[in-house]
Amino acid sequence: MEKTSPSSIENQLKSIQQLIQQAKFNDAIKLSKQLQAQTTDQQVQIQLWYLIAIAQRYGKEFSSALISINALLKLDESHSRANQEHGYINLALQQSNQAKICFEKAVALNPILVASWQELIELYRDQQQMVDVQKCANQLAKLKKLPPALLAVTELMHEGKLLKAEQICRHFLQNNKRHVDGMCLLAEIGIELKIYDDAEFLLASALELSPNHVHARSLYLNLLIRLGKYKAAELQVDRLLVEQPENLSFKVAKANVLTGLGEIDQAIILFEQAITKDSQIAGFHLQLGHALKTKGDIAQAVAAYQKAYQISPSFGDAFWSLANTKTYRFSDEEIEKMQVQQGDKDLALVDKVQLHFATGKAFEDRKEYQQAFQSYQQGNTLQHAHNGFDINKIEQQITEQISYCTRELFEVRGNLGLNSADPIFIVGLPRAGSTLLEQILASHSQVDGTMELHNILGLAARLRGQNNKEGQYPKNLGEINPDYFKRFGQQFIDETQVYREQAPLFIDKMPNNFIHIGLIRLILPNAKIIDARRSPMACCFSGFKQLFAEGQYFSYNLEDIGRYYQAYLKLMAHWDKVLPGYVLTVNHEDVVDDLERQVRRMLDFCGLEFEQSCLDFHKTQRNIKTPSSEQVRQPIYKSATEQWRHFEQYLAPLKEIVNID
Known part of the structure; x- marks a missing residue:
């Protein structure tokens, strides 16, 4: 087969579209089939099947059109416009129920398909589904208010073309700086791309321009919850509930915020109220289960998760939540x-x-x-x-930390931060035993356990900037205004106050903070840092079989997780070299073998008197939000240290990277 160049294919596709516009349907079909024989490119085949189906429908060859659109959907069942075309063909064949299903799928895949919403209004009206007619009419009215550029942005977003969508949206906002819907769309793109700081700023700005914009406030609320900024989220959800007091999704959001703030009993009451209003929403039962699990009421949590999958048998989160107990x-x-x-x-x-x-x-x-x-x-x-995780980027981050966070940096700038000794950071890899160390320390009368706080990661992201260009974080730690370090330290103490109770010390157990120990040292020189370390195979395999709620993307590939572990060891060795004595390493296996000795080591390091409650940590009643919550409510056990050996024959790529024979 002679290969056809991309430019030639593009020109021929345009020719086919022109033939259809000129009502030369047979010529369009003929040219399409000729081009199909000249290329194996799947995306081109999809475009050709789409054009063939349209030409056949316009030419009233409805049965042939149905065959063509089914051939396309076999290649890409999530093609929104193909599903819309499938609906038109079924309408032509007088299969109204099938047409309705196709149009419903089309708008589920791409909510900006105006034509599909219009057809659904008529189909719902014919079947006397007046509630659905109203929903479609509302969506249609909303779409018709959007400028064409933002309609294009929305479609690109639903096709997963986020960078192109961002480009068009930014261009639109350059000429329409106060367009709140445009700001919301750009924020949604930022959230998808995990550029959370930009998204947060955009939504806060949108609400300054339009305080009554419910969609903007709802997006802002959900982002704040994702970032763990529960106190700020509480202000937003309370405002939404003033405007829409009976909105169940806002009530459930309030319950999630209360869970984040540790007010579990109040959260459970709200979840139960929402379930009383509508008991057939599986997600309500799931979230109730999460709150019950956090509280330690595992039997009731299990019942809630089971109810969730009974309502929705394909609800993977309900089954995973059961496993994750x-x-x-x-x-x-x-x-x-x-x-x-x-x-x-x-x-x-x-x-x-x-x-x-x-x-x-x-x-x-x-x-x-x-x-x-x-x-x-x-x-x-x-x-x-x-x-889309790239381990090379993490390794580059580690290299930059080592390059710029030097002994000289800490000698010159190491005493500029806030002198507070309140925080104890527990860092390392996830599944390395950090929850156990937190439970031990939080059992002390002078220490509050909190959760995995996002504040240090957020500060690092702000210092890094959107594009992580040369000259930004961590290089700029040696260049920024010296007054900032104390200010950043105070900001951390202020922002985390909401998670604390009355104890003088508190724990932040975000494991990923190991990358930012240099930053922590500069803003909080008197903070204590404990490295929760576990042997490589046990730690890495435990991470591999854990599905994390968000982040930890390195853990879904054996080679990636092995390289991440090695990068972590390399960076921790660097911190020991340039900040001797600043970090205490606690090996999980040592805790299992001699609990009392390791407990005393940690307490001495934190300047705390020994308390028996730290040895009896499993008796401590507190809210725990991590996957290990049930394990640390039991006495310490040794069986987990060697679980990976049951899978040893499958772990060769990991063993090779971490140098285990």
């Missing part, structure tokens, strides 16, 4: 249900990933290790392909 054991019937759902080709990616991880845990508990690993591997492969 670490103590739940799935029945034969539940395993079968999960496997049946995994086989559904229409199942959303997030549900599929969650079901694979949950199934892996189910088989591991049954000592069926080959099947367990296959499930973990499938879940990890899907998640890794989706998140």
Whole structure:
């Protein structure tokens, strides 16, 4: 087959479109089929099938059009305009129910398809579904108010073309600086691209311009919850509830905020009220389960998770949440249900990933290790392909920290920060035992346990800037105004106050803070830092079989997680060299072997008197939000240290990187 150049294909596609516009449908179909024979490019094939189907429908060849659109959907079932075209063809064939299903799928994939909403209004009206007619009319009215540029941005977003969407949206806002809907769209793109600082600034600015813009405030609320800024989120949700006191989604958001603030009993009351109003929303039961689990009421949490999957059998999060209690054991019937759902080709990616991880845990508990690993591997492969993580960027970050956070930097600028000794940072890799160390220390009368706080990561992101250009963080730690360090330290203390109770010391156990120990030292020179370390195979494999709520993207590939562990060791060795004595390393295996000795080491390091309650940590009643919450409510056990050996034959790529024979 002679290869056709991309420019030639583009020109021929334009010619086909012109033939359709000129009502030369047979010529358009003929040229399309000729071009199909000249290329194997799947995206071009998709475009050609789409044009063929349109030409056939316009030419009243409805049965042929149906065959063509089905051929396209076999290549890409999530093609929104193909689903819309499928709806038109079914309308032409007088299959109104099938047409309705197609248009519904089209707008679910791409909510800006005006024509699909218009057709749905008529189809719903014919079937006397007046509530749905009103919903469609509302959406249509909203779309018709949007400028064409923002309609294009919305469509690009739903096609996953975020960088192109961002480019068009920024250009639009240059000429329409006070356009709140445009600001909201750019913020949504920022959230998808994880540029949270920009998104937060945009939404705060939008609300200054339009304080009654419910959508902007709702987006702002959800972003603040994601960032763990629960006190700020509480202000936003309270304002929304004044405007819409019966809005169930806002009530549930308030409950999530209260959970984040540690006011669990109040959160549970709100979740239960929402469920009383509408008991058939699976997500309400799921979130109630999370609050109950945080409180330590595991039996009721399990019941809530089970109710969630009973309402929605494909709800992967409900099954994963059961697995993530670490103590739940799935029945034969539940395993079968999960496997049946995994086989559904229409199942959303997030549900599929969650079901694979949950199934892996189910088989591991049954000592069926080959099947367990296959499930973990499938879940990890899907998640890794989706998140676009690049380990090279992390290794570059580590290199930059080592290059710029030198002994000289700390000699010159090391005493400029805030002299507060309140924070104890527990850092390391996730699944390295940090929750256990937090539970031990939080059992002391002088220490508050909090959660994985995002404040240091947020500060680092602000210092880095959007594009992480040369000359920004961490290089700028040696260049910025010296007064900033004390200000940043005070800001950290002020922002984290809401998570504390009355104790003089408090814990921030965000593991990823190990990258930013230099920054912590500059803004809080008297803070204590404990490195929770675990042997490489146990730590890395435990991370590999854990599906994290957000972040930790390195953990979904064995080579990535091995390289991340090695980069972590390299950076921790650097901190020991340039900040001797500033970090205390506590090995998980040592805690398991001699608990009292390691407890006394940590307390001495933190300047605290020994208290028996730290040895009896499993008796301490407190809210715990991490996956290990149930494990640290039990006496210490040794079995987990060697669990990875059951999977050893599958872990060769990891063993090679971390140099384990």
